[in-house]
Amino acid sequence: MINRQQRILGEELIVSAEIHYFRLAQEEWEKRIELAKDAGCNTIASYIPWLVHEQKRGSFDFSGNYDVAKFIDLVANYGMYFIARPGPFVMAELKNEGIPYWIYEEKPHLIPVSWNSKKVESAILVYNHPDFISEVERWYAELSKIIKPRLIQNCGNIIAIQLDNEIGMLHWVNNSPDLSDFTLDRFIDWLTEKYHDKLRYGFELEKDDHVYSLLRSPSQEYSEKFVEDYSIFIRQEYAIYVEKLKSIFENLGIDTNFIVNIHGTSGGRGHTFPIGISQLKETFPLSNVFPSTDIYLGEYSLHNFHDLWNINEMMNATSDKVYGSMEFECGSGDYGDNFGQRIDPNSTIQKAALCYIQGNRFLNYYLFSGGTNWKLDTEPFDGNGRIAFTGELHGFAAPVSPDGTPDYPYEYIKLANEPLKNIEKQTAGNFKLVYDDIYVAYLDEYYRTEYTFHNKKRPNIEIRRGYNFWDSFLKSLLIMGYRYRFIDLEKKEPIGDALLIIPAARYMSFSIQKKIVDFVNKGGKVLLYGDLPLYSSDGSPCTYLINNLEISPGEEYNASHKFFLSVYSPKGIFKEFRTYWARELKFEPTDNETEKLACISQIEKPCAVRKGNITVISTEFNGNLKFFEYILHSLGFYSKIKLTGTRKDVIGTFPFLLENENNKFLVVLNNDNYEKNVEILFEGKNIGNYRIKPKEIVFREIALR
Template sequence: MVEIREKQIVIDGKPTLIMCGEVHYYRLQRSEWQDRIDKLKDAGCNAVASYVPWLCHEPVEGQFDLDGHSRPELDLAGFIDLCRDNGLYFFVRPGPFIMAEMKNEGIPFWVYEKHPEVIPYGWDGAAATTRTLDYMAPGFLAAARNWYAEVMAVVAPRLHGGSAGGNIIGVQLDNEIGMLSWVSNCPDLTEHVAADFAEWLSRRYEGFVLERRYPFALDDAAVRLGALRSPEESYSAELLHDLGYYMRDRFARYVAVLRGYAEEFGVRDVPFFVNIHGTGGGRGFTYPIGISQLYEAYTQGPGYVSGSDIYFGDLTVMNFQDLYLINGFMDAVHLPDQPLTSLEFECGDGNYGNNFGGRYDVSAADFKTRMCIAQGNRMINYYLLTGGINYRMDQKLGDGNDRVAFTGERHGFAAPISPEGELNYTYPRMKRAIHTMMAVKDKLAVMREERDAVSFAFIPDYYMTEYRYPQSERMADIVRNIEANRSSGGWEIMARSMLLAGYRFGSVDIQNKPLLPSATPVLALPCARYLSADIQRKLADYVTAGGGLLLYGEVPQYDMEGKPCTILSDALGIRVLGTVVNGPHSWPAIVACGWAAGRAEVHTHFAQQLEPGTHEVIMRLYDSEVVCGVDAAVGKGRAIVIAAAYNSCDVQLFRLALERLGAAAGLTHDHKDMGMFTTSTANADGERFLHVLNLDGFDKELHLYEHGEKLLGGQRLHIASKDGVMLPLDMSFGDVRIAYATAEVAEVAEDAIRFRLTQPQDVIAFVTEREIAPSDDYTVGEQDGVKLVRSGKHAKVDDTLVVRFAAAK
């Protein structure tokens, strides 16, 4: 039985960590399956995932092959059973859409030919530039139901917990829903969608309100279609807002329909996964668009799990806060039981074009694994673990190659395992990361990140910008301002500074969930000029009741449709008089004052002109004395406002601001060059891990502190360049407790623990009644009831140490 509870994946009553690898059986010869499974197991994975391509299994309507009678590599049941025989769980991804560089994103050609009405049109009636479809069109759903009937007949008997002893622990419903429409700015405006949207509007708004919002005949099909595809400026902002909400509802209904089909055909009592898309160019700025688009899909009821698509390349000081934030944002919108998972977790070398256009460091997958596990991810699916071959279809496609995908004959050039089965240079470090996690999988499966008294605000509607009419300046003004403030500044400056200062923080969905000082003592908010009245009122009440608010960006002056709304600024006692922007021959500079004084002036391209009232001024513009930063006491609470593009990652400034609001960083270090990521996790028994990443390309020596006290017995840590460590604190394995260690736990046996050494001389402190067996590899001493094992090996020469114990009495 597979359950989702308390942010854990629980299999047969036991919380379980799933480390999975994506293997596309249909891109391999059947004779190659066992070799790739062997390499997956050698990497440390305990599960296999694969798409199931509808395009391959039903190339001609009604002619299914799921048992390999036309091609041996299409024997889905045989592949799943082989994984079972190798002791591996299976995660199945049957689409209908799968992407994976497949032609039509995995949809059979006959679907488009038989149902031309499901092919979308976008703004001004332009044809869609991607091979997406109207998900909810009756013709498409009928075809999809037939596909699910066939594929679920293979899946259902192989579910974990079933009478046949199956190994399938989860089913993904479709793939990257809404992504194609977003990236092409083509909002699926078929006649069916337009009619459905009109019906949705009639349920959402009273008649007289709807007539004011949309001054055209919504009940006239031809008028409606033209007015939605080519909106007038008078209702463009309303359409931006309503279309986003409608699409969330539509995607949720689509996911529910697919789940209904799966359950109809016997697939029950396993989680149903929805994957979230959006990373791009090695950054996460657009990723929350996927969180927003699919918000209602994975929160509509129990049994759903959302999963990330993580494509960041190398994790560096430039982008590490992106991964941290998007994990936090996903957790913020989840239902109480839903865990974090990653369904496409980038691995390999980045050589996606087979032209050395990417060349990742070996730390890439390792660092991202460590951060995601530290933040509570319970399942990671390494994508793509192994490459393969795109076979030619029997049907002539007339497209120049007749193959099932558009990457040529070979696929997965960047994978740790090549299409021919060779291991590339990234495989050993990825393997080390997976084995490190699996060595303590029972601990990690239940641990949660420890947090300081600050949270980062998430507003789903700030990312509801996926569809914008190109001719609308009104839409463009709103979207430009939101985009300028929702991520780049707040992420690049505030979030990065917070992490470099040592803050461990989660996120809170301030749009849909309560915001109380008792649960969120301090809130860091990247804010735009536009913010809904409801959220402005919630923030005003929060500060007045005793909350601490760090607002970075702009004090909002309008609601999300551009109507004047100053609820928050009125509550804070701050008036916005205007704005100052960079000019052709003008370079405004911010001068810090008040408690923020003593730092260099900073150039800015934008600032709001504030009338601060009686509040303390902390920032002004150099020549005009315009106020752009204040510290405001409001009711029982306090707000520090930086209403400018403060283009400096001033770690000390943000630390000072948060401390004045009541949030101190609990886990810090003393290395002057920053470049470190640190956090900690704990379980209910008080067992903990310290997670440390050296994001820079040079070694560092430092002490770790918790609330000012040195950790690890005061040991000075040496963290190698581009390396990470996960160090145990107060962790028990049977009757042996590790008080602290500078080495990682690599394997636990009944009478021995194997460690990965990380230091010139590692120290491991044990509390146990058992005798530690002598060894030439270490010395044993005792201090204050703690047995200290000091390694005689230098980690860079030999990083393996086995500490053996006398048999238990």
């Protein structure tokens, strides 16, 4: 039975199935809902696309296959909640990302220009323009007639509304910032108020065509500074947009949970996801607004296991609210219906379990069911005339195929929900994950990189913020048992007794450099991985950090087809290995406090050093567990939870400890497809010897003396 009181996200675990009613015939709805219910879901979610419901301005169609009210009521009949996703932008492979054609035809001034004054070619509109907001108000007002009486507190089943979808994503992936007159006017006002400098770029910032042209085609002299300023500004604009959308519903008497959804995974990896966090993190503090993620990592293996951990921990670091995933990939991965991929369905089980223990409290299996892309009433001559661009059918990779037949991933949705509900039951939904005293810096400035124009700093930042830092160092920490958190270093102070790990590039703002120096001066321990900074985030020279550390970057070395760059340990901690990049680290010859940890072979110059509480690694390491453990142990940090056993048993087996006021619980994920035999230690004490089946998730209460 549905609890008819207003629900706050996080009070209970929400496991949802995304079913697009508008892609199904009415007679198909009930069977799809039954399949979701049988899979253990307690909620249905769906986009409500403006494109299909108002194909002609002022003429709303909520009949037949588009009768969303009837669909929501049918969901309620099965005792299930509903999450409404009404856009205005919904994406979902729909034409214009779900925006009606008539918007573009009747209001072409809402289509922005971007770099070099070119009109954008994607479906982007000027979010905050009054003419767009007023049309959204009409759309939401019509929807409110359906949504309001069906809110949970009004004896309905709607528990949340998602506002828009993947805000800023189109601008990012197309490198198309909104540089319309309207938005540039707002930018100039914001910039003037922030810096009180109308000559910030070397010319008078007036609101005229000449200045617009200079900003749309910035010269190298000020392009770095402009892109940095604009990136900060537009994040505040996104928050204003979300607040406007929320206010429209609230003014219509709709009091509920609101969700913002973050885009960012790419190619089965999470390296770019923090850009999406950065774009929307200013929306997180808004009242009754809860963040959510898009998780498309494909096959879940040692290749990308750490990506999901990092995404979730960055969410924990940037928001103090409950969060979840509104697009939690659950299918075969064969999105093109060309046998392009066949994801192991155990991936869904393991990703769901890790998300839950890290703090996700709502998971929406996306896309749960395929369907049909109907023809538009007035067919555009665009090759198919349908509501979407994927052809007649949609959702080829879904656990329930377009014709309604459950495919092989379907049964694994059931299997994914079982451990979630078991953990929730055994812990009463009240537990904390046990972490080590290690924090990794989330540097927002390193993810304000979605736009580029004469941008020299972006390639350096992109390489140093992730890739080898994630794929060798952070992954190795997880393998060794270290359960690190992230910290939003721009907003929070480092923790005194913890180790602070920082990805470092040639660019780093003065405020972050100073925060690091101040932390070290107070006795804090810091590990810098990457390239020591010489410039601030806006491209201006800034050497505050290296001046205070008295360690500076020297010559850079890169491997080539004739130069096999290698690194060795002066102390014999590890065998010499090949690498692709290294930076000489320079310090005074009389400095006896500085220990050389690694040197460049044949060149005999240090590329990893330790000086007191500071460790700097300026080369791309392999997965050197022995070396990384040596560094952390020498700094006084030992993993609380640890596996012992053969290498084949330890690698790919991930234990986690949960605790509440009364109990402690062990969760172990075997990420490999063969049986493991391991001993698990917590703070040096044996807490059990385990034989773990292939892909098994172990969950049990443990007694610690």
